[in-house]
Amino acid sequence: MSTAKKSVITIIGAGPAGQMAALFLAKQGVGSLLIDKGAHPRSKPCADVVTGQAIRVLYELDENLPLEKVFTDKYLRINGTLLHTPNGSQLDIAFLPLNKLEHLPTCIAMPRADFDNWLHEKIVASPLIETLDNTVITGWEKDSVTGEWTLLNAHKQAIVQSKLLIIATGSSASLAYTVGNLSKEDKHFAIGVRGYFKNIGNADYPNHAELFLHRKMMPGGFYIAPFNNGIANVNVVMRSDVAKRNHIDLKQLFWEAIELHPTLKERFKNAEQIGKLEGGALHLGTKTRPISGDGYILAGDAGGLIDLMSGNGIPQAMISGKFAALQAAKALASNDFSAAALKAYDANVYKKINKDLKLGKLLSPFMGNDFILNRATNAINFIATRKGAQVQLSSLLYTKNVAATLINPMFYWKLLT
Template sequence: MLETDICILGAGPGGATAALHLANAGQPCLLLDRATFPRDKICGDALSGKVINELRRIDAALPARLAASAVQVPCWGISFFAPNGRPVEVPFRAHYNPAAEPAPGHVAKRLDFDNLLIEQVRQRPEIDFREGVEVARHERLPDGRWQLFAADGTVVATPRLLLIANGAQSAQARQIGGHVLEPAHHSAGLRTYYQGVNGMHPHGFIELHFLKEFLPGYLWIFPLPNGQANVGVGMRTDKVSAKKINLRARLDEILTTHPSFKDRFAQAQRLGPVRGMGLPLGSKRRSLSGAGYLLLGDAGSLIDPFTGEGISHAMVSGRHAADWAARAVQAQNFSADFLKGYDAAVYNRLWQELRLSRAMQRLLAYPWLFNFVANRAVRNPTLAQTLTNMFLDLDLREQLRRPGFYLKMMLGK
């Protein structure tokens, strides 16, 4: 049994980021994960500019280390496809030279990206990292500590503060944080890997296809090393139920019969099974803390409701969780009132972007309107850049406060 001030449940991007920031601050912590790394994680595998900036905040050398790795492909932009098939190709930079500058984004399997962070974790003596440890049950002791139990009933640890970063299916997020599945704020997703998909962009643009069959949601194709691609689909859970859609069957049908995909996938080989995932969306503001705990990443329902991106938001929440965990230890104050500062910090950084993404998600309910926006974005740099900024670490809050921003969008300038 370990008595510790801070215990982090889950060593994915949110938990690992929190642990590394705590280590940088000289604050010891216990990091637990039920898996043994490297391990796979169902995901789209895209690493946006926001992810790169969060890596830089952990260690200035990490972005270059990722860029030099063979496990990633550089990504220079996004290709959006409206329901009418109209493409909106938006590079992350207006003028870019792949041969002479670092890429603003990457795509890498979560198996490899998460392990990149875990390799950093293993090097830090401040982090007591324990793999293959599943917390099956928890109790709150009279003195305010948590008591964490393994499946066999043994006590794993008794921390003062629990950082819950163990994903979308977290029992602790439900039982401690009170987060429940709300179909209107949740997405069902599928992911598989292919070899030999034709027509991939030469500069690693990721593809988002907003097909009528999957609205409100999209089909994605993301390039990976060695000629592979991450292919998947996500759709809001309430719409899946209402439309009685079998996502697996529909994905197979689209890839083999739809004019946009049948030739591209004719000779492609599927690598492994189609795997499902649930995505709790940040389209609703929820409490992220309480007495003795903080919720991070997917466990905090922080996934972008339009783009489906969760990695960068997990890392942002991990950074702020480390900050407030260290403050709590220093003040010896683990109360709900004190830890509300964490909620404020996370939502101060993410809420405006989440609100904008929620508005874009609602737009998907009206394909004709989304077609109009896509057609306008082709000749409207402001709107095109807004779509792209959802994937980058550009703070939209200042723009959203300015009336001129909306005027430019309306006038097509």
């Protein structure tokens, strides 16, 4: 007799995508089982930046949630990005207040361990969400008649039986590839290395994230996100195909940047590393993929929704988790978990996040070419010397139609003059 748990809706992965799926299901009065290979609090290599889109999702879940003191005490409000160009120039790209939600921060930085654990406390407090921690799913079976999934552990024992799987396991876990037929393509994939350091403060821009551009790291860059406790997230991200072609050792590149870059060398001379460097993978949203199918939904990084330009995946994860919950509730109500019934999820997610991913999709085909990257480096250096450049670049972040802006000669006229 099977001892497997039975849950109509099972969510695999308790990061922001999976947590939002569980919480938005509970908001609709629908129960779920949330499985994770670890237990909170836990570390996750990440940029640790939560943008306005993610803050909006928290507000939609519960308008008081982003105002909780236990949450606000842990984050630093980020007012903009300081862009350091290869020639040593700086551009201050300011963030605008959230439309209709001016009382909430546009962007914050806090360690993922703290952010995920704060959301986990909401999960545990909900009577409609059952959790199964420290549980690794290594295989699955699907009944061809009933459509029911059976999830297996390393001993091929049945753990869970479910009608619908919401897979939110991140960029590298196998379920997205075996269940969701996701494929890994190096030109749509990136690798990253992250470490925590203290005593690298930037007194002139204490509430800014920073991006250092260097030709050797492109497409990618060296990022710094400060926290409110004097510690900062420091990471390097680079697209996989370029890293492989140029035989880049990302950890070596990380330390080279700190030791050789004039600005970074000065900033890190009294820095102290906290813990060790950790590596991660990023499945980029530079192509549109199917993110649902017969009896399953892919959410967050498992669906390849990370923004190439910022390397950020948290807002897309939370948005997709919300839409996964809304679609799952409809499927439950109609008792129809077919691919056709779930297909609207894909359209809803891409419609919502298309603006965030569009610039990366437009530029991605050109960013693996060394000739173009060299020309792009020269252009960035030149633009950085123009007085109005930061205003134009800031406006690009908020334009509704990125493609139309980029083909409009007036944009470049304003940028260069």
